[in-house]
Amino acid sequence: MTLAMDVARLLNCEADERPCGECNPCKRITGQLHTDVRAIRVEGTGREGRGRTAISIDQIRDLQKEASLKPYEGRYRVFIVDGAEQLTEEAANALLKVLEEPPEEVVFLLLTADTGSLLPTIISRCQRIELRPLALDIIAEELVKRFGTEREQANEVARISGGKPGWALEASGDSDMLERRASQLDTVEVTLRQSIEGRFAYAERLGTAFTRNRDGVLAELTLMVQWWRDVLVVSQDKTELVTNLSRLDALRAAADGLSSDAVASAIKAVQETMSHLERNVNPRLALENMMLTLPTIN
Ligand SMILES: [Zn+2]
Known part of the structure; x- marks a missing residue:
């Protein structure tokens, strides 16, 4: 998700060196205020009162509708499907239709920890980027540099992160x-x-x-x-x-x-x-x- 948000900023940033993180579009994306950047994930509670466990067809229909519109304030509409393995079968098929005829100026980022659960037809429409865990000492070093974290705590946060730099950065910026x-x-x-x-x-x-x-x-x-x-x-x-x-x-x-x-x-x-x-x-x-x-x- 950290990388996906960076891609969204990269596509809509107004600075020469993109993504700058400082310009208005960058800041709006970081603050989840940008109207052209949307994350879709399992959300809310189902009608029967039970927690939802899947990304529903309704959510993908909304995405379809929005994707057909021109970007509202930025250069690109960006849809981040967080947990793409959680799409229901019909939601996955609806998404596939959009991916088969992708509207211009729209980028879809599908995040998953389990490509085996995605439709092969979806995978074949995507460009795959595999992320591997980063060495823990590199993460710890970065936390000391960016946040002035004590060495011992930086080591612990790096170990807890299991090599996920995004998690480590977020945790270090959020003492809660x-x-x-x-x-x-x-x-x-x-x-x-x-x-x-x-x-x-x-x-x-x-x-x-x-x-x-x-x-x-x-x-x-x-x-x-x-x-x-x-x-x-x-x-x-x-x-x-x-x-x-x-x-x-x-x-x-x-x-x-x-x-x-x-x-x-x-x-x-x-x-x-x-x-x-x-x-x-x-x-x-x-x-x-x-x-x-x-x-x-x-
Ligand atoms: Zn920027």
Whole structure:
């Protein structure tokens, strides 16, 4: 998405060296105010009250309509389909029609982590750009340079980013994001030390949140998987592979009391719960079940 936004700025920038990031169109695109640049992603809640899990045909019909119009304020209309693997089949087919006869002055950017889920006919209409993870020390270096981040924190953010520079830049410019993450990790560590009441209270909170904020809950569980993975690498004395560097003490304490098998089962339990949730089982039951399975930590 970071790169896609840069392409949108590049196409509409008014400076000589594009994208400048400073001119009016650049700023309007960054602020998501530019009328010619639009991101399409899974959004809102379905009619039946359940969280939507796909980009719908209605969203692509809107895109079709807008794409047939001349750019309103810029040189190009840019549509960024964020999570193109989440198009429903009919939405994908509707998009394919637009891609087969692309209007002039319109650029479509399809973002996906899984090209295998796209229609081959769509892929054949696109120019593919593959993005690979960047070396972590390059990311850390850049954070120190751009934001004056402390070296230790820069290293941690780089590791958390998993090599995604856009994520690392955004996180470093947004202290709330890192604080929220830290407080979620605090909750994980506290809850895993608790008896069944505390664990069920956690399951209930996440279960309730899931109906209105599906992605948020899945992100919290991903964080939990990452935390357990850290416990595993610590128990194998591979500290250099730890993601959450600032948590080393808690990770060591947890690793001390558990066998590697127990930790590996914990990782599996959380991952299975995530796939159950994605298949729309009763969220609270699935989460309670997970909390019963996870071992108690030191
Ligand atoms: Zn510009």
